[in-house]
Amino acid sequence: MNEASLDIISIRNHFPILHQQVNGHPLVYFDNAATTQKPIEVIDALGDYYKLHNANIHRGAHALADRSTGFFEDTRKSVQQFINAKEAAECIFTKGVTESINLVAQTYGKAFLKPGDEVLISYMEHHSNIVPWQMICNEIGAQLKVIPIHENGELDMEAFYKLLSVQTKIVACVWASNALGTINPVKEIIDAAHKVGAIVLLDGAQAGSHLPIDVQQLDVDFLTLSGHKLYGPTGVGVLYGKRKLLDKMPPYQGGGEMIKEVSFESTTYNEIPFKFEAGTPNIGDVIAFKYALEFVSRIGKEAIIQWESKLLNHFNAGINEFGSNRIKLFGTAKEKVAVQSFLIEGKHPFDTGLLLDAKGIAVRTGHHCTQPLMNFFGIEGTVRASFAVYNTMEEVDVLLESLKKMLNRK
Amino acid sequence: MTSTEIQNEIIEDFSLFEEDMESKLFYLMDLGKKLPEMPLEHKTEEFIVKGCQSKVWLYPFKQDGKLFFEADSNTEITKGLVSLLVKILSGKTPSEIVETDLYFIEKIGMNHMIGSQRSNGFASMIKQMKMYAFALTQK
Numbered sequence: 001m002n003e004a005s006l007d008i009i010s011i012r013n014h015f016p017i018l019h020q021q022v023n024g025h026p027l028v029y030f031d032n033a034a035t036t037q038k039p040i041e042v043i044d045a046l047g048d049y050y051k052l053h054n055a056n057i058h059r060g061a062h063a064l065a066d067r068s069t070g071f072f073e074d075t076r077k078s079v080q081q082f083i084n085a086k087e088a089a090e091c092i093f094t095k096g097v098t099e100s101i102n103l104v105a106q107t108y109g110k111a112f113l114k115p116g117d118e119v120l121i122s123y124m125e126h127h128s129n130i131v132p133w134q135m136i137c138n139e140i141g142a143q144l145k146v147i148p149i150h151e152n153g154e155l156d157m158e159a160f161y162k163l164l165s166v167q168t169k170i171v172a173c174v175w176a177s178n179a180l181g182t183i184n185p186v187k188e189i190i191d192a193a194h195k196v197g198a199i200v201l202l203d204g205a206q207a208g209s210h211l212p213i214d215v216q217q218l219d220v221d222f223l224t225l226s227g228h229k230l231y232g233p234t235g236v237g238v239l240y241g242k243r244k245l246l247d248k249m250p251p252y253q254g255g256g257e258m259i260k261e262v263s264f265e266s267t268t269y270n271e272i273p274f275k276f277e278a279g280t281p282n283i284g285d286v287i288a289f290k291y292a293l294e295f296v297s298r299i300g301k302e303a304i305i306q307w308e309s310k311l312l313n314h315f316n317a318g319i320n321e322f323g324s325n326r327i328k329l330f331g332t333a334k335e336k337v338a339v340q341s342f343l344i345e346g347k348h349p350f351d352t353g354l355l356l357d358a359k360g361i362a363v364r365t366g367h368h369c370t371q372p373l374m375n376f377f378g379i380e381g382t383v384r385a386s387f388a389v390y391n392t393m394e395e396v397d398v399l400l401e402s403l404k405k406m407l408n409r410k
Numbered sequence: 411m412t413s414t415e416i417q418n419e420i421i422e423d424f425s426l427f428e429e430d431m432e433s434k435l436f437y438l439m440d441l442g443k444k445l446p447e448m449p450l451e452h453k454t455e456e457f458i459v460k461g462c463q464s465k466v467w468l469y470p471f472k473q474d475g476k477l478f479f480e481a482d483s484n485t486e487i488t489k490g491l492v493s494l495l496v497k498i499l500s501g502k503t504p505s506e507i508v509e510t511d512l513y514f515i516e517k518i519g520m521n522h523m524i525g526s527q528r529s530n531g532f533a534s535m536i537k538q539m540k541m542y543a544f545a546l547t548q549k
Contacts, residue, residue: 023431348485350464351439354524355487358431402432409436 006303012390014039014295025360028395033178033206033339033386034364035228039295042232045288057283058257058274072283075290076273079238082293083223084214090246092273093286096237097205098128100224101172103239103276104201105132107249108222109170115141117169120198122147122155122184123376124177127369129203133172142169149376153180153331161192168198175207179368179384180331181312181339183211190220199245205229209388210308210337212301215240232292233285239276246272253278304389308338311387311396315340318400326407330382341368341382344406349383352406356383359402413506416498417514424518434523435487442489445496448482461534463527464488468535470542477504477543487524491532499539507543512536 055064080088201222208230227236255278260268330341353365366381452469459466464485483489
């Protein structure tokens with residue numbers, strides 16, 4: 001499907017939540033970088049699971065367990081296809097990106113980092129791609145180094161190459177920034193990191209719903225995805241890892257499912273992916289997640305990013321037209337996903353957010369879990385509008401009109 | 411004016427906007443702008459209200475047996491909120507302040523207007539003002 005044939009109205013009809021009034025106005029949902037809404041297919045699949053199929057998976061000697069196991073593993077295959085992994089076993093289900101990153105830091109990091117080694121992250125990381133590395137670096141005595149950024153929100157690649165050395169063991173970098181929208185040159189980063197023998201983890205929380213993903217072409221070592229930011233349920237995340245790395249990593253948590261044999265003296269661990277999926281997983285949500293992936297694949301990432309870019313450009317053009325001297329945009333990189341942070345001169349982001357909410361417009365305000373990035377810009381936070389495939393030009397106009405009204409009031 | 415009269419006036423003012431949330435917020439912001447400027451030397455750490463997401467300062471001072479408040483905030487809507495409290499409570503005796511039932515909050519649909527996080531912050535402001543007053547009644 002190409003962009004020209006994208007029928008946004010029929011796409012919207014898959015999202016029951018969008019058809020409601022908030023504070024007396026039609027809901028305009030522009031908080032998609034925080035979480036996207038869920039298509040009816042996902043909601044139905046979740047309901048159906050509990051109505052018709054609920055059973056604990058793997059090893060059950062009955063029809064429901066067999067069925068649930070099949071559905072659960074079907075999602076794993078869908079994830080494999082969605083990111084073009086070599087095998088489904090390389091796709092591990094987690095609670096979300098935060099858990100995926102912690103898993104790598106606490107297993108790969110703990111096993112292979114040594115004192116004096118360096119972990120490289122960027123200035124625009126979400127706290128979930130900072131704190132886990134800080135924790136493991138402190139524990140091991142490794143160094144956390146930070147790639148600076150330019151004023152427009154692009155990575156300073158010159159600085160990146162200067163920071164990269166044989167001491168660098170892990171590069172953990174966000175693919176698309178949640179606060180700025182910047183799409184980082186991840187292929188270049190991966191290739192450069194591999195040359196010095198470092199492995200690369202990509203935080204794909206925002207990339208998941210916007211960008212085509214091919215882990216084999218990228219040659220990325222670890223990729224993390226968030227289900228709920230990808231039209232799927234909350235509580236589902238993915239950790240993709242290359243088999244050769246996952247195989248040699250110690251387990252993350254001990255418990256059921258992750259074992260081969262247990263005695264009181266010793267335990268042998270299960271194969272991947274099960275080695276990293278201790279305990280009963282989030283079966284229902286994982287099963288429903290498949291329908292989110294199918295929803296995205298059916299529309300196609302190319303069409304999605306084209307439409308979302310149109311929305312973003314329309315918004316930015318509107319700001320330039322009436323507010324460029326009073327509204328400051330944060331994140332003006334050339335390559336961006338449809339996320340725009342901004343501040344109205346003299347107006348606290350909380351106030352802007354509340355005034356927009358009064359018109360039924362949902363945006364996010366605050367530091368977006370990127371406090372170091374906010375410090376870089378010398379601000380406490382921003383107002384962030386983030387667009388999804390079901391948003392319309394008319395909705396962008398509603399936002400622009402509300403902002404215009406705020407400006408005119410002073 | 412008694413605190414009851416002031417509260418009734420606030421309720422009446424807000425009722426003019428009916429369900430128009432945006433106008434209510436704009437009105438709140440305008441009320442905030444009318445707050446007398448707070449001297450910089452009173453805007454210290456000691457007088458910041460704990461438990462607010464935005465910064466709010468409340469400076470109490472006693473005069474002729476009555477308790478007065480200066481207030482400010484770094485966000486316009488919050489400044490409007492605290493200005494309502496100042497309008498109702500400032501210049502009353504400490505025991506009046508402690509005993510005042512702030513029924514206007516529910517009547518104007520405050521919680522719906524500002525959301526739960528700010529409502530908690532608003533409650534912290536009230537608590538702080540009543541604590542200052544309560545301390546004086548114990549002397």
